[in-house]
Amino acid sequence: MKTKLFILLAIALSVVLAGCESDGGKKGNAGMVGSNAAEKVYVAPGEHDEFYAFMSGGFSGQVSVYGLPSGRLFKIIPVFSVDGEKGYGFNEETKPMLETSHGFVPWDDAHHPELSQTDGVPDGRFLFINGNNTPRIAKIDLKTFETTEIIEIPNSGGNHSSPFTTENSEYVVAGTRFSIPITETDVSIKDYAEKFQGMLTFVSVAPDEIGDMEIDFQILVPGFDYDLAHSGKGPSHGWTFFTTYNTEKASTMKEVNASQNDKDYIAAVNWKKAREYIKAGKFREMPASYLNNEYDEHTHMATTKRMKSTRVLIPSECPGLIYYLPTPKSPHGVDVDPTGEYIVGNGKLSADLTVHSYTKMMKAIESKAFEKEIDGIPVLKYDQVVAGVVEKPGLGPLHTEFDDKGFAYTTFFISSEVVKWKVGTWEVVDRIPCYYSVGHLMIPGGDSRKPWGKYLVAMNKITKDRYLPTGPELAHSAQLYDISGDKMELILDFPTVGEPHYAQAIAADVIKDKSLKYYKLEDNKHPHAVKNEKDTRVERKGNEVHVYLTSIRSHFAPDWIEGVKLGDVVYFHLTNLEQDWDVPHGFAVKGADNAELLVMPGQTETLKWKPDRVGVFPMYCTDFCSALHQEMQGYVRVHPANANVKLSWGLGEDETQGK
Amino acid sequence: MKNKSSRIVMIIGSLMLLLVFLFPLWSISLEAPQFPEGINMYIWVNQITGDTESTLQNMNILNHYIGMQKIEPDSIPELQYFPYIVVFMSVIGVLFGIVGNRKLFLTWTILMIILGVLGIYDFYLWEYDYGHNLDPHAPIKVPGMVYQPPLFGSEWLLNFRATSYPALGSLFMGGSVLFAGLAYFMSKEKKELKNEEAN
Numbered sequence: 014m015k016t017k018l019f020i021l022l023a024i025a026l027s028v029v030l031a032g033c034e035s036d037g038g039k040k041g042n043a044g045m046v047g048s049n050a051a052e053k054v055y056v057a058p059g060e061h062d063e064f065y066a067f068m069s070g071g072f073s074g075q076v077s078v079y080g081l082p083s084g085r086l087f088k089i090i091p092v093f094s095v096d097g098e099k100g101y102g103f104n105e106e107t108k109p110m111l112e113t114s115h116g117f118v119p120w121d122d123a124h125h126p127e128l129s130q131t132d133g134v135p136d137g138r139f140l141f142i143n144g145n146n147t148p149r150i151a152k153i154d155l156k157t158f159e160t161t162e163i164i165e166i167p168n169s170g171g172n173h174s175s176p177f178t179t180e181n182s183e184y185v186v187a188g189t190r191f192s193i194p195i196t197e198t199d200v201s202i203k204d205y206a207e208k209f210q211g212m213l214t215f216v217s218v219a220p221d222e223i224g225d226m227e228i229d230f231q232i233l234v235p236g237f238d239y240d241l242a243h244s245g246k247g248p249s250h251g252w253t254f255f256t257t258y259n260t261e262k263a264s265t266m267k268e269v270n271a272s273q274n275d276k277d278y279i280a281a282v283n284w285k286k287a288r289e290y291i292k293a294g295k296f297r298e299m300p301a302s303y304l305n306n307e308y309d310e311h312t313h314m315a316t317t318k319r320m321k322s323t324r325v326l327i328p329s330e331c332p333g334l335i336y337y338l339p340t341p342k343s344p345h346g347v348d349v350d351p352t353g354e355y356i357v358g359n360g361k362l363s364a365d366l367t368v369h370s371y372t373k374m375m376k377a378i379e380s381k382a383f384e385k386e387i388d389g390i391p392v393l394k395y396d397q398v399v400a401g402v403v404e405k406p407g408l409g410p411l412h413t414e415f416d417d418k419g420f421a422y423t424t425f426f427i428s429s430e431v432v433k434w435k436v437g438t439w440e441v442v443d444r445i446p447c448y449y450s451v452g453h454l455m456i457p458g459g460d461s462r463k464p465w466g467k468y469l470v471a472m473n474k475i476t477k478d479r480y481l482p483t484g485p486e487l488a489h490s491a492q493l494y495d496i497s498g499d500k501m502e503l504i505l506d507f508p509t510v511g512e513p514h515y516a517q518a519i520a521a522d523v524i525k526d527k528s529l530k531y532y533k534l535e536d537n538k539h540p541h542a543v544k545n546e547k548d549t550r551v552e553r554k555g556n557e558v559h560v561y562l563t564s565i566r567s568h569f570a571p572d573w574i575e576g577v578k579l580g581d582v583v584y585f586h587l588t589n590l591e592q593d594w595d596v597p598h599g600f601a602v603k604g605a606d607n608a609e610l611l612v613m614p615g616q617t618e619t620l621k622w623k624p625d626r627v628g629v630f631p632m633y634c635t636d637f638c639s640a641l642h643q644e645m646q647g648y649v650r651v652h653p654a655n656a657n658v659k660l661s662w663g664l665g666e667d668e669t670q671g672k
Numbered sequence: 673m674k675n676k677s678s679r680i681v682m683i684i685g686s687l688m689l690l691l692v693f694l695f696p697l698w699s700i701s702l703e704a705p706q707f708p709e710g711i712n713m714y715i716w717v718n719q720i721t722g723d724t725e726s727t728l729q730n731m732n733i734l735n736h737y738i739g740m741q742k743i744e745p746d747s748i749p750e751l752q753y754f755p756y757i758v759v760f761m762s763v764i765g766v767l768f769g770i771v772g773n774r775k776l777f778l779t780w781t782i783l784m785i786i787l788g789v790l791g792i793y794d795f796y797l798w799e800y801d802y803g804h805n806l807d808p809h810a811p812i813k814v815p816g817m818v819y820q821p822p823l824f825g826s827e828w829l830l831n832f833r834a835t836s837y838p839a840l841g842s843l844f845m846g847g848s849v850l851f852a853g854l855a856y857f858m859s860k861e862k863k864e865l866k867n868e869e870a871n
Binding site: 565566591592593639640641644 | 725737
């Protein structure tokens with residue numbers, strides 16, 4: 014008897030002690046980490062990760078590429094913001110990428126990466142991402158991991174509900190988060206309710222290697238805030254769902270005034286019907302000024318097309334085009350489950366999570382179960398479309414993704430957690446804290462028809478004490494959870510770049526073998542390319558000096574230039590002659606007021622340089638390319654403006670006199 | 673009907689020689705940590721190739737640091753006239769097979785062995801030249817160091833492990849010599865058999 018008591022006491026004591034230990038270490042948070050977490054995220058040196066994850070940079074305007082499960086950062090892809098590191102937006106070739114109808118806009122707020130899909134499954138061709146501030150959608154080619162197109166969205170006050178793709182990337186979509194007077198005119202802000210409108214935009218993607226984006230049509234909608242979107246899949250393919258808030262149409266103090274209605278709406282757009290209306294000519298051609306910038310991987314240059322109008326559908330003229338599904342309360346994300354049947358409205362101010370049924374929606378439409386109409390848009394009866402409610406799952410639901418076993422995972426910003434629930438029974442089965450205040454979450458393929466339900470990444474808005482402090486500004490944090498078992502398990506915590514609003518991930522095998530190693534020099538169609546050292550030269554055109562130079566380990570040709578005069582504008586057209594993997598050459602010249610060039614093998618890039626004084630200016634390779642990288646340098650001599658000199662240049666024993 | 677099978681073997685051997693146009697004779701590969709896939713060069717009877725179109729360029733870039741001459745297939749005359757020798761030998765081999773004279777079989781076999789040895793010696797001379805005849809202004813000079821890759825086997829050349837072995841083409845060339853030799857011995861047996869029958 015005594016021994017038994019003693020053993021019990023010993024067990025109790027050890028439990029208490031163990032508890033103290035884990036608490037003492039990290040204020041309780043460490044206790045959430047699974048015991049074999051390190052093993053699960055360890056990718057040995059030289060081994061490859063299982064997934065590529067693409068995280069938006071938010072206010073950095075870029076996309077960062079991570080490996081999962083290691084959380085290692087591979088690349089930052091410049092998209093909407095200039096990037097001195099790569100010369101993006103600084104070299105002459107990529108400057109047109111950032112042109113808009115407002116002129117050159119060197120920054121944006123990049124929110125939602127979205128992988129292109131085939132049959133509802135990420136296919137690894139492209140990644141799309143929206144620019145929220147100056148409304149745009151960009152396309153990144155996943156062969157080169159470079160931004161190859163940016164299209165501006167006209168008649169939009171802010172492109173947030175974007176670029177969520179349809180099942181075969183027929184479209185990526187856009188919606189105005191900020192309604193505005195359309196077309197843009199000088200209107201009193203107080204007239205918001207009467208005069209402001211929203212616009213939903215469908216951007217077609219060509220089903221080929223280039224994936225050219227074009228604005229196919231727009232839909233003029235009431236002046237709500239169109240927040241997020243997702244397209245239907247499987248049976249619901251052909252529909253796209255947009256959440257709305259501020260159905261109150263408040264124009265000021267929105268945090269209060271846009272939060273009054275018990276229900277806002279999910280707008281269900283039948284884009285197949287829209288196509289029919291377009292075909293039948295039932296659109297209005299509206300003037301619109303927007304730019305479409307495309308980067309050609311053969312000319313290595315971007316060009317800008319200026320567009321003048323869009324085709325706009327008016328819901329009251331196009332019955333069956335769009336319906337509103339009442340959804341409590343200021344829904345943020347709208348997420349369609351892998352079967353395509355359930356449409357989750359993440360009502361961020363609601364105590365519950367509302368799930369609509371596609372089947373019920375279609376029945377309600379058929380039986381005209383309408384509550385009312387808003388500007389020709391029927392509002393379906395709530396109880397006729399709702400499939401179920403996840404009751405009191407947490408506070409502040411924002412986004413939901415899905416695994417491949419019939420479970421959904423929803424983030425709760427206010428209660429800072431991810432909650433796992435069963436689709437169909439709506440019961441909560443697990444919950445796990447986030448550090449801190451989670452926004453989006455991402456499961457590889459988690460918004461597609463075939464999720465890879467192994468990992469979940471939570472992207473958090475607040476970091477505080479998670480990492481070593483770095484002054485007032487902290488990196489945002491992300492947490493990786495293992496969701497392969499019944500219980501979610503925290504296995505990694507890693508800092509991110511900018512503010513990842515959303516992310517997408519795809520099995521590495523889908524992409525990695527297609528990744529380009531270098532550009533073929535023979536395919537280089539840049540108008541200023543030189544493909545061998547014999548053709549390198551310097552030419553004068555008035556006060557413009559064009560330097561056609563090449564780089565190869567470990568020298569530039571030419572590596573000295575004389576005859577440039579103060580007042581000249583010098584264009585260095587640098588072709589990297591290398592034809593091997595991972596041999597970029599950089600180029601910098603003293604006093605350049607833009608950035609460097611970072612030229613990939615087989616590529617040509619141009620740096621514009623205006624020397625501001627007389628003298629001899631060094632130029633050099635900025636990317637440690639070889640054993641004699643440090644010798645890869647040269648000089649440009651700048652003469653006084655009135656000097657009577659001819660251009661001359663050379664390399665080694667070769668020397669040429671120009672005009 | 674006399675010596676039919678030996679003549680067929682002779683003809684097959686002679687035609688087998690033509691396979692050197694489909695497969696390289698020799699392969700030289702360079703391995704270093706920063707070249708995980710290796711740099712592989714293939715020497716053919718009429719060309720020099722690599723794993724990619726740019727392998728030669730990449731090898732020349734590396735070689736220029738130690739002052740090695742550029743490997744330029746166009747400036748190697750053997751690659752121009754070796755193909756003619758091969759075609760010639762193949763054609764006369766087939767003719768010898770048709771004629772069916774075993775002395776011609778032997779002549780062809782010996783000629784091929786001599787040509788093979790000369791070819792390997794010539795290859796060695798080129799390797800010697802590339803390895804020893806270095807630009808005195810080379811950026812990287814290691815006293816006493818020469819860069820001749822081995823004919824057979826592996827050797828460290830600075831940071832690279834150079835490995836050189838005969839490739840499929842050489843095996844077929846060797847095979848054609850073996851076949852010709854076999855044809856010679858087969859025809860001998862036939863002859864003896866015939867003599868016995870006569871007796």
